[in-house]
Amino acid sequence: MSGALLAVLRRDLVLALRQRGDVLNVLMFFVVVVTMVPLGVGPEINVLRTIGAGVVWVAALLASIVSLPRLFAQDHADGALEQMLLSGQPATIIVIGKVLSHWLVTGAPITLAAIPIAVMFDLRFEPGCTLIAALALGTPALSLIGAVGAALTLGLRGGGVLVTLLVLPLTVPILIFGAGAVDATAGGLSAAPNLLLLAGLSLGSAALAPWAIATALRISLE
Amino acid sequence: MLEATALSCTRGERCLFSGLGLELRAGQCLHVAGNNGAGKTSLLRILAGLLSPTEGTVRWKGADITRAREEFGADLTFVGHLNGVKDDLSALENLRFAAALRGGDASAAAGLAALERLGLADHADVVVRHLSQGQKRRVALARLCARESAALWILDEPFNALDSGAVATLYGLIERQLAAGGMVLLTAHQSIQLPEGTRRLELTGSSPDENAADPDDATAGVSA
Numbered sequence: 001m002s003g004a005l006l007a008v009l010r011r012d013l014v015l016a017l018r019q020r021g022d023v024l025n026v027l028m029f030f031v032v033v034v035t036m037v038p039l040g041v042g043p044e045i046n047v048l049r050t051i052g053a054g055v056v057w058v059a060a061l062l063a064s065i066v067s068l069p070r071l072f073a074q075d076h077a078d079g080a081l082e083q084m085l086l087s088g089q090p091a092t093i094i095v096i097g098k099v100l101s102h103w104l105v106t107g108a109p110i111t112l113a114a115i116p117i118a119v120m121f122d123l124r125f126e127p128g129c130t131l132i133a134a135l136a137l138g139t140p141a142l143s144l145i146g147a148v149g150a151a152l153t154l155g156l157r158g159g160g161v162l163v164t165l166l167v168l169p170l171t172v173p174i175l176i177f178g179a180g181a182v183d184a185t186a187g188g189l190s191a192a193p194n195l196l197l198l199a200g201l202s203l204g205s206a207a208l209a210p211w212a213i214a215t216a217l218r219i220s221l222e
Numbered sequence: 223m224l225e226a227t228a229l230s231c232t233r234g235e236r237c238l239f240s241g242l243g244l245e246l247r248a249g250q251c252l253h254v255a256g257n258n259g260a261g262k263t264s265l266l267r268i269l270a271g272l273l274s275p276t277e278g279t280v281r282w283k284g285a286d287i288t289r290a291r292e293e294f295g296a297d298l299t300f301v302g303h304l305n306g307v308k309d310d311l312s313a314l315e316n317l318r319f320a321a322a323l324r325g326g327d328a329s330a331a332a333g334l335a336a337l338e339r340l341g342l343a344d345h346a347d348v349v350v351r352h353l354s355q356g357q358k359r360r361v362a363l364a365r366l367c368a369r370e371s372a373a374l375w376i377l378d379e380p381f382n383a384l385d386s387g388a389v390a391t392l393y394g395l396i397e398r399q400l401a402a403g404g405m406v407l408l409t410a411h412q413s414i415q416l417p418e419g420t421r422r423l424e425l426t427g428s429s430p431d432e433n434a435a436d437p438d439d440a441t442a443g444v445s446a
Binding site for chain 2: 018080
């Protein structure tokens with residue numbers, strides 16, 4: 001069983017390495033969206049410091065939505081998905097492998113890219129660290145919840161817009177607690193409650209989402 | 223033993239077949255025939271558990287396949303219309319992944335042996351994107367040699383895009399599978415000479431009323 005998980009993980013990472021452009025596009029999208037904001041609202045440093053965390057979180061949400069078609073669409077189109085579901089391995093294990101590799105090539109790089117961006121928005125050391133911690137704890141939930149939407153809209157016409165409408169409202173709590181953690185630190189309060197809630201959201205979706213994704217994939221294959 | 227009872231399938235408004243029953247035992251081969259749109263692929267996907275029938279059940283070794291997906295999947299090799307090989311991996315990497323996923327022998331040697339049977343040994347390290355349609359099909363079919371233990375093969379148009387040499391190889395593989403007590407279920411358009419004793423199931427794609435009136439009709443086709 002863990003062999004199957006590792007096999008899927010390895011395969012998806014090798015594929016991501018061979019399709020580097022797709023992966024880099026998502027990261028570039030994140031960076032470009034974030035850098036557009038100071039150009040729009042002006043260089044007033046106090047304003048940027050206040051909105052920094054929120055902007056990074058919104059950009060991270062959008063970037064993770066943009067990356068969702070990568071998750072299942074190719075495997076669906078070339079028949080690899082049906083082969084995986086017929087492999088005699090639990091579908092949830094395969095799904096966990098795919099979502100984990102998706103997080104490693106989207107959520108993890110976004111978290112790292114947020115370090116220079118925190119400096120760009122003049123976040124001080126502590127709020128900056130909180131932002132990185134919040135992203136590390138919250139982006140797994142983004143990948144998991146996004147994967148449910150991607151699986152549900154697989155093979156549909158106009159699935160791209162639909163998945164945005166389905167997934168974005170569900171990610172509102174992540175946005176609120178993620179940005180809230182940074183605001184709390186900046187205001188001299190403890191970020192722990194917000195960070196714990198983010199971790200809880202990620203763990204909760206890790207427990208429930210794989211079943212939903214596996215079921216949605218079976219329905220999409222019909 | 224694969225056993226289907228009272229299967230019916232409706233796609234959109236159209237009833238493709240109803241009251242269809244079939245039975246496949248060790249060493250048997252079943253050729254599903256019919257015109258375009260008669261429901262051959264739908265039937266194969268139902269029997270593989272990818273599509274749920276409108277009515278009826280499919281049983282493998284006595285257990286409903288929707289309840290025993292993992293046991294059924296472990297015994298099954300399915301080659302569908304889509305090859306299920308990744309364009310960005312080499313032929314060998316594709317086979318090794320398929321084996322690793324199933325917990326089988328994922329060594330390079332086993333993969334190479336399978337590719338050699340299909341005449342692709344020289345192309346083992348070529349990224350599949352650069353192979354021809356027929357060669358891609360062969361990579362998909364190489365899974366059959368890599369997993370000779372699979373009791374049931376479900377092959378949807380396996381002879382498509384293959385040259386005469388590969389057709390002969392596949393024919394040999396099917397014969398070996400049957401001799402070893404395996405089961406083969408396939409569709410084929412061309413007038414392929416299938417092993418002796420192959421039964422034929424003709425899907426007529428007739429209207430739902432006719433089928434409903436005479437539910438044994440489809441089954442009779444099998445035993446003929």
